[in-house]
Amino acid sequence: MKKKEIALVLSQKEIAPRIYDMWIQTQLAGQARPGQFICVYPRDRATLLPRPISVCEVNRSRDALRIVYRVAGAGTEEFSHYKAQDPIAIMGTLGNGFPVGEAVGKTVFLIGGGIGIPPILELAKEMDAKKQILLGYRDSNTFLREELEKYGRVYVAAEDGSVGTRGNVLDAAAKNCLEAEMIFACGPMPMLRAVKRYAGEKGIKAYISLEEHMACGVGACLGCVVKTKNLDPHSHVHNARICTEGPVFLADDVEI
Amino acid sequence: MNTQVTIAGVTFQNPVMTASGTFGSGMEYSEFVDLNRLGAVVTKGVANVPWPGNPVPRVAEVYGGMLNAIGLQNPGIQVFMERDIPFLKQFHTKIIVNVCGKTVEDYIEVVERLGEEDAVSMLEINVSCPNVKEGAIAFGQKADALYHITQEVKKHAKQPIIMKLSPNVTDITEMARAAEAAGADALSMINTITGMKIDVHKRRFAIANKTGGMSGPAIKPVAVRMVYQAAHAVKIPIIGMGGISTGEDAVEFLLAGASAVSVGAMNFADPCATIRVLEEIEAYMKRYQIEHITELIGAVQE
Known part of the structure; x- marks a missing residue:
């Protein structure tokens, strides 16, 4: 409600x-x-x-x-x-939130980039899985890192190389030879595009949380849409509302 | 205290309506407000076929308001008749359907389908959306084109028609007169004012369509002025809108000559805005001992 x-x-x-x-x-x-x-x-x-x-x-x-x-x-x-x-x-x-239950017993990547990191905290807290948490920062201001370490193994990437792996979250996964059966991610669009591509290549499921400029937040204004593979339930035009049908989508279902 | 208003023979329990495109078909806001208390729900624009709308970003905030270029994304009349109308019929409020199209034939197709539905009280003809390249605005910025489409739609409409006017014209009274002469039963105004915002940090347009329609409290003085001018140019009733965020704003439109009002962008800033505006109008009436709301219509002193 x-x-x-x-x-x-x-x-x-x-x-x-x-x-x-x-x-x-x-x-x-x-x-x-x-x-x-x-x-x-x-x-x-x-x-x-x-x-x-x-x-x-x-x-x-x-x-x-x-x-x-x-x-x-x-x-x-x-x-x-x-x-x-x-x-x-x-x-x-x-919004819908992440399907936490789908991860039970699996080896997963929880990926957060920049200001997309905060929702990963509650996700990590509630998820019962083998959690490998990949965090991407601009620099050495690694906010929420210590708190996330309580809920899984944390791997850090920083764009400026000041901490962890130099580069992005997927560079950190590669450098540490990490694999996963499923991905949950939130972060900037270039990161989410890379996650979608990576999940596609590996043939694994990835849930990504999207953002877009919105006005109402409740699905009325149709401001915050994303192109979808299937017909969207509201307008039937392959444009789902991020605020209502999302913000979490299966990467495979959206064109980003 | 009597808040009833009558427009083109249709009586509304109060003058508070929703501005098209800001309230969906009421479903999303029914969690926040009791739709039974609204004068009418004016739906999001519906076309003969589904429209995908514009690319994102579609909305941007500006000082005291917002720009939008949704591009009339809608599921088309078929889904609308099967889903949205039955939903709205559950409530004790009038239904006004906003109709959009790219050609005169598109409008007529939708208008004829809606003629089958007795629960729809009025049709609002959208000839003023600034965000759709073809059709729509093309009919709303030239008096002869507005006259033509009004006349054609009127011939096929079973319900009374409201022509929704664009503020993006040189002389609003010329447009109001053209709609009236062609048989419009009422006018609604104003639609959004064409604007633009550039993100100076990214050096890009804030919305993908480059231009968007401005709405919100910042446009209210423009809207009040246009309602006043149109009210003095025509005899048909006017539904006023543009930046209404309080009951006193609504009263301002009534005093300028509107017979009813719509709450638009303010729904985004406060999902309970419609009912709050209604209660504030009632408080105003009580304060100034207004027995019947119609006493306020056009009552600004010269």
Whole structure:
């Protein structure tokens, strides 16, 4: 059940340059699944639209939900100034989330790139599998790395070579001679394209979480679509709504 | 307190409607608002066949509003009749279907199909979408073309027709008069204002279509002005829209001469916006002891 509510900021800190880590007290925590997202509404009406931000972690017994986001514009800039006990307008939980159960007992890659890393945390926490976690960063600001190490073996790649393997997440997989039966990934489009290609070559299933500019977040505006192999259930035109049919898709089902 | 308004013989329980394209067919927002309380649901545009729409990015935020170039993605009239109409029929609200097309024949095909459905109260003819290359806007920016399509659609329509006007014209009164002369039962205005946004960091257009239609609170003064001008040029009723985010915004449109109002982009900023606007209109009526909402229509003092 989707709901809009005025929730409460529990805490916030900057964990890497312009990357913020916020815990929110909300009734939505109980239903949040890994790979889902919430919409956060700026107070300033000059920034009209909600910001879709993925669920990073949930603490259901404390009704707490965590988001980790990058300041990218006026909306996220506003959020970054929120302090503990401030109200925050949110709506959720949105999207389908990762099919965690499909991984049971399998050897998997959990791949996160840049600001696509946060949803991998709750995914890793809830997944019962042999988890090889591949994280791609720009530089040595390896946010969330230590926390992810609690849930699986972590391999890091950095574009500038300052830490881990120089290059991208798949370079890290190759360098460490890693193999997987299944992939779950979230990150920038070039990374997801590479993951899709890799999974295709290896003949393994890959679930990828996509993002696109959206307006409503609930499937009404048709702003955030992705080309799909099969007819989409809403408009029947091979254009699925990322906010509603996604954000997680089988890599094989989408043209990216 | 009486909030009923009548447009072209159709009575609405209140003047609050949804602006086409911002509310789907109501399904997505029924989790947030009670559709039974709306004056009408105006659906997303539907064509004779499915339309895939434009490439992404399709939306971008601008100061106090947004640009969109969805390109009228829709499943076509067949799916719409089988899925969306039965869904909306469950609710105690009027159904207005927005009709789009690339040729006059496309429009007529959809209008005739909708004529079979008694639950549809009115048809809103979209001749003003700025984001579709052929058809649509081509009919809405020249008075003679608007006259022609209005006349053709009117000949085949069983329900009263609302012509949705584009603000992207030199003289809105000329367009309003052309639609009225050709037999339109009502007007709705304004559609989005053509705009552009360039991402200076990427040095690219913010939306793939380069141009998009601007909506949101920032366009409201333009919309109020056009509704006022059109209301003084024609006798047929007007459904006003463009940046309405509060009940007082809605009242402003009524005072300018609109008989009803639509909430559009604000649905994105607040999924409960329609009902909130309705409640705020009622609060305004109470505050100023307005017995019947029609007292407000065109009541701005000169």
